[in-house]
Amino acid sequence: MGKNKPYIFEIEKIESILKERKPKKILIQIPDGLKKSFYNTLDVLKEKYGNVEFIISSDPAYGACFLAENEALNLNADLLVHVGHTEYYRPSFSNVVYVGAYSTLKPSTDMIRSLISYVKSKGIEKVGLSYVIQHKPIVNYVKNILEQESLRVLIGKKSGYVKYDGQIIGCDYSTAVKVNNYVDAHIVICGGYFHAIGLGLATMKPVIKLDPYTNSFEDISKTVKRYLSVRYAKIMRSLDAKKYGVIVGARKGQYRSELIKFLIKLIKSRGLEYELFSADILTIDVLRNIDRDDIDAYMVTSCPRLPIDDLGEFEKPVLTPGEAIMVLTGNLDKYRFPW
Amino acid sequence: MGKNKPYIFEIEKIESILKERKPKKILIQIPDGLKKSFYNTLDVLKEKYGNVEFIISSDPAYGACFLAENEALNLNADLLVHVGHTEYYRPSFSNVVYVGAYSTLKPSTDMIRSLISYVKSKGIEKVGLSYVIQHKPIVNYVKNILEQESLRVLIGKKSGYVKYDGQIIGCDYSTAVKVNNYVDAHIVICGGYFHAIGLGLATMKPVIKLDPYTNSFEDISKTVKRYLSVRYAKIMRSLDAKKYGVIVGARKGQYRSELIKFLIKLIKSRGLEYELFSADILTIDVLRNIDRDDIDAYMVTSCPRLPIDDLGEFEKPVLTPGEAIMVLTGNLDKYRFPW
Numbered sequence: 001m002g003k004n005k006p007y008i009f010e011i012e013k014i015e016s017i018l019k020e021r022k023p024k025k026i027l028i029q030i031p032d033g034l035k036k037s038f039y040n041t042l043d044v045l046k047e048k049y050g051n052v053e054f055i056i057s058s059d060p061a062y063g064a065c066f067l068a069e070n071e072a073l074n075l076n077a078d079l080l081v082h083v084g085h086t087e088y089y090r091p092s093f094s095n096v097v098y099v100g101a102y103s104t105l106k107p108s109t110d111m112i113r114s115l116i117s118y119v120k121s122k123g124i125e126k127v128g129l130s131y132v133i134q135h136k137p138i139v140n141y142v143k144n145i146l147e148q149e150s151l152r153v154l155i156g157k158k159s160g161y162v163k164y165d166g167q168i169i170g171c172d173y174s175t176a177v178k179v180n181n182y183v184d185a186h187i188v189i190c191g192g193y194f195h196a197i198g199l200g201l202a203t204m205k206p207v208i209k210l211d212p213y214t215n216s217f218e219d220i221s222k223t224v225k226r227y228l229s230v231r232y233a234k235i236m237r238s239l240d241a242k243k244y245g246v247i248v249g250a251r252k253g254q255y256r257s258e259l260i261k262f263l264i265k266l267i268k269s270r271g272l273e274y275e276l277f278s279a280d281i282l283t284i285d286v287l288r289n290i291d292r293d294d295i296d297a298y299m300v301t302s303c304p305r306l307p308i309d310d311l312g313e314f315e316k317p318v319l320t321p322g323e324a325i326m327v328l329t330g331n332l333d334k335y336r337f338p339w
Numbered sequence: 340m341g342k343n344k345p346y347i348f349e350i351e352k353i354e355s356i357l358k359e360r361k362p363k364k365i366l367i368q369i370p371d372g373l374k375k376s377f378y379n380t381l382d383v384l385k386e387k388y389g390n391v392e393f394i395i396s397s398d399p400a401y402g403a404c405f406l407a408e409n410e411a412l413n414l415n416a417d418l419l420v421h422v423g424h425t426e427y428y429r430p431s432f433s434n435v436v437y438v439g440a441y442s443t444l445k446p447s448t449d450m451i452r453s454l455i456s457y458v459k460s461k462g463i464e465k466v467g468l469s470y471v472i473q474h475k476p477i478v479n480y481v482k483n484i485l486e487q488e489s490l491r492v493l494i495g496k497k498s499g500y501v502k503y504d505g506q507i508i509g510c511d512y513s514t515a516v517k518v519n520n521y522v523d524a525h526i527v528i529c530g531g532y533f534h535a536i537g538l539g540l541a542t543m544k545p546v547i548k549l550d551p552y553t554n555s556f557e558d559i560s561k562t563v564k565r566y567l568s569v570r571y572a573k574i575m576r577s578l579d580a581k582k583y584g585v586i587v588g589a590r591k592g593q594y595r596s597e598l599i600k601f602l603i604k605l606i607k608s609r610g611l612e613y614e615l616f617s618a619d620i621l622t623i624d625v626l627r628n629i630d631r632d633d634i635d636a637y638m639v640t641s642c643p644r645l646p647i648d649d650l651g652e653f654e655k656p657v658l659t660p661g662e663a664i665m666v667l668t669g670n671l672d673k674y675r676f677p678w
Binding site for chain 2: 027032035036039053054055056057058059060068070071073074075076247248250251252255257275276277278279280281282286287289290292
């Protein structure tokens with residue numbers, strides 16, 4: 001990986017701050033999947049700025065909601081570099097720079113043309129185009145090919161928690177939702193299934209994933225349906241719950257006080273009980289450690305992906321905020337995701 | 340467990356604050372092993388103080404060094420209740436109450452007499468007596484029986500990170516070390532092996548564990564020797580290291596800036612290289628995620644127990660602060676623990 005430079009980091013952003021603000025101690029937070037790719041860049045910085053103390057945070061950095069601002073404060077860092085995500089919330093720690101990590105991979109024209117043949121064979125004429133931030137550099141390249149082959153391509157305006165038109169993140173598909181009524185399907189540029197499945201759950205339209213890592217495409221609509229049926233099973237199992245565990249995010253970027261208040265109000269209005277728990281990194285083991293016998297189901301307000309991606313095997317149903325609202329209001333017809 | 344009340348919690352401490360300071364939102368941090376025992380107490384509090392919001396933190400609460408003060412701030416809590424440990428450092432968050440959790444278990448007189456026969460058979464006449472905080476209520480009971488059978492019992496004065504005479508914690512055995520020159524062996528009241536092994540490594544004297552949970556005693560001196568030989572193997576494998584990974588604690592109570600400076604100075608004075616990493620909950624998986632090929636060994640400054648208890652299986656040697664100092668100064672004769 002190292003020599004192929006799979007990611008280009010916006011090192012110039014860090015350097016301009018190093019020159020202007022002259023920080024002495026820098027905490028660097030990088031998603032686990034990018035940590036080792038970043039070490040070459042780190043060595044360049046260390047070589048050029050020998051007096052500066054660079055500390056790599058081992059935090060998993062799931063998103064910019066997970067910003068290590070407490071850690072930066074505790075370590076007396078005068079700059080926090082957050083790599084790989086765009087700003088999600090306004091942190092209390094004032095000296096934060098968000099540094100892009102852009103993939104250098106480019107899907108082949110041939111493969112994209114195969115994708116186009118596939119969607120046309122399905123009668124799809126208008127598509128929404130979205131992407132995760134590391135593939136931003138190739139969005140126009142992909143869009144142009146799609147349009148050359150006379151597909152109508154819509155890219156939703158930025159809003160909510162994202163910074164760029166067409167950008168999606170694990171918990172915010174609002175750019176795609178904006179164009180949802182005008183398209184037959186969504187094409188999303190991303191690796192893995194995480195974002196593509198989220199997009200499917202948020203839009204309920206066919207989703208075709210264009211994967212730069214494997215240079216391939218995949219219609220994941222059936223996978224989304226499978227996920228959806230699992231989610232409805234959790235919802236159904238929660239309908240008789242008498243007492244809920246409400247999980248509150250322990251980090252500022254995941255502490256959603258208005259949402260928590262709203263859910264508690266719904267719980268109380270239905271004459272049900274609840275218990276509040278806070279969590280930083282929430283896993284099945286953490287849930288097992290806090291679980292009370294008298295709790296029938298959990299709702300997670302910190303991150304709507306945890307119930308779906310990490311907590312599905314827990315013995316009791318664990319709901320996203322959207323699912324919790326469905327259960328508590330009794331509006332089960334439309335799957336509500338993520339919030 | 341619930342009905343037997345294995346632990347008595349100092350609920351009156353919480354109640355007096357509830358009456359005086361009238362907090363509205365309370366974050367409660369409890370070690371994983373005590374969480375479920377605490378829920379009865381929580382229910383009593385919730386029943387009596389219906390207007391107060393109680394949030395149970397899912398934090399593992401390994402010690403008072405791990406105080407969830409950032410979490411309390413992030414959640415706008417006006418009181419942080421830390422259960423099961425005594426104060427370790429002066430936190431920035433001002434409203435913290437340390438609530439004792441005392442075991443109700445009492446080893447039988449017969450069993451303690453068997454222990455006395457055993458130590459006498461070994462020619463031991465003078466013993467140091469120490470304990471972990473949850474067994475504080477039975478210390479005098481045990482001491483009296485030991486003295487009745489004409490053992491000389493020494494309890495070291497409080498110092499360092501502990502609050503009571505004779506108390507030990509995972510990273511501080513100074514009470515026992517104080518009496519070490521005057522005793523033939525140590526008796527420690529605790530469950531499990533964690534504290535007993537630490538005591539052995541810190542004192543290098545025979546350690547007999549008196550376990551209230553199993554109502555039994557065990558001479559763990561051989562186990563300590565086994566641990567010691569593993570530790571020396573790690574030390575030996577680190578002697579040729581060219582580059583170290585230095586792990587810095589991400590929480591205030593585990594961020595030891597003076598120790599870090601001292602180790603870096605030693606590293607530099609020997610012409611070696613290093614890389615700084617910060618960690619909150621440090622596991623082997625976390626180490627694997629941050630590991631660089633060019634790092635030969637790690638030193639952990641956050642918690643001296645992690646290398647011994649949690650990171651022994653990591654592919655590269657991981658040293659405690661004391662071991663790091665041994666390696667960097669070349670003073671290998673005396674095992675230095677914990678700091």
